[in-house]
Amino acid sequence: MKAPQGVTLVDHPLVQHKLTRLRDRNTSTKTFRELVREIATLLCYEVTRDLALTQREVETxxxxxxxxxxxxxxxxxxSILRAGEGMLEGMLNLVPSARVAHVGLYRDPQTRAAVEYYFKVSESxxxxxxxxxxxxxATGVSARAALERLKEAxxxxxxxxxxxxxPEGIEALRGDHPDVPIWCAGIDRGLDDxxxxxPGLGDAGDRLYGTR
Known part of the structure; x- marks a missing residue:
């Protein structure tokens, strides 16, 4: 699927190969964790591509x-808890000096609204x-709520x-936060009931932690 405005689809062959392995229902919990970490590192490379640089003197x-x-x-x-933790290590592998914030949210199964249970961020x-x-x-509920709280902070x-x-999640997030660009490895057909x-890959948190 073509990426809409404000979305960067990372179609590097390594990313796509690893994503296919993630989708496989027979992929073990151990391998699933490894793949999420590896994809996160590759996505981190792309999202930080335009970081500002300065020059300094070095003695070789x-x-x-x-x-x-x-x-x-x-x-x-x-990191949006809990599944975001699966990506965090891969990001830190590339930028080990980064600060880490945690936003604890879950989607209420009845109302599908985001419920916050933890919020801890660095200063400035x-x-x-x-x-x-x-x-x-997916629906974008957790992402939109997390972005709102981070902006408040x-x-x-x-x-x-x-x-x-x-597509539904992209539209919802971009609708509420048009100033926040998105990077992803795949855009799927849509959401089920x-x-x-x-087609997705199941519940990422459950597959990361073996809870289902």
Whole structure:
């Protein structure tokens, strides 16, 4: 499916190969975790592609030169609990100095509204780029609520990264937060009657932690 405006579909062959293995119902919990972590690292590479750089003087074993380094304050990875934790390690593998924020949300099975149970973020979010991570963007309820809370806490430069997205979730998130671009590895057909992405890969949290 073609990515709509504001969405970057990461179609690198490695990402797509790993995503196919994630979809397989026979993939073990151990392998599923590894694949989520690996895809997250590759997505992190893409979402940080345009980070601002500055030049500094470096003394190599042979001479003094100038070389680029990332400018500004450290990134913040904001993990939407619980499934976002599966992506966090892969992100930190690439940017180990990043700060980490946690937004605890679950979707009420009856109302499908987002219910917050935990919120912990670093200071001075306004001065940092905040990358929000969650494997699935389905209805968009949790993502929209997380972005709203992070904005209330001062975040101004926000990006959202997921592995799979549904058109309904993209439309909802972009409708409420048109200033927040999205990166994903796949855009699926849509949602079923229970709000799950189809064909999808099942419940990412359950498959990450072996709870179903």
């Amino acid at each position: 074993p042979l001479e003094v030169t100038t070389a680029p380094e990332i400018a500004g304050k450290k990134l913040v990875f904001a 979010l306004a001065e940092r780029q905040v990358i929000v991570i969650d494997p699935m963007l 001062g975040a101004r430069d926000l990006r959202f990264v997921c592995i799979l997205a549904a 229970h709000g799950y992405i189809v």
